Amino acid sequence: MNLEGKTCGVCNKGKLKKFQERIAEGVYVDAYKCEHGHVSYSEEVMRRVEALERGHAEERRIVKVGSSLAALIPAAIVKQLNLKSKESVFVSAKGNTITIKVNSSAG
Structure with a gap:
């Protein structure tokens, strides 16, 4: 239309x-x-x-970890991006959208 x-x-x-x-x-x-x-x-x-x-997208709930909040990353995305525990990422917000980018320069 x-x-x-x-x-x-x-x-x-x-x-x-x-x-x-x-x-x-x-x-x-x-x-x-x-x-x-x-x-x-x-x-x-x-x-x-x-x-x-x-x-x-998959719906997730926000959870409390210590004094911070966290959103769990679905296993399919972890596998797709080959993410590891304690890997460095950049987190930003714009409007009601949260973006997480893998820090490709971290070693």
């Missing part, structure tokens, strides 16, 4: 303009942004994005 020119469903003010948004490495979808910066997707694109995320 083409949303171009329609009123933004978030702010109910701006008009939507089509653009390509990167949602994963090498994966781009049609998205619509209003002049106030709100991004919208068609229902079909949302279903596909949600299916993609479910296919690449």
Whole structure:
């Protein structure tokens, strides 16, 4: 469904303009942004994005370890990345997303 020119469903003010948004490495979808910066997707694109995320993510709970919090990494990801206990990683946050990157320079 083409949303171009329609009123933004978030702010109910701006008009939507089509653009390509990167949602994963090498994966781009049609998205619509209003002049106030709100991004919208068609229902079909949302279903596909949600299916993609479910296919690449496993739900985990946060656990307390000492005075810190931790999220356990699924065994399939540990095996895929050949992670070892006490391996150095970088942790960052943006919005409601936590990113963990393996420190490839650590020896």
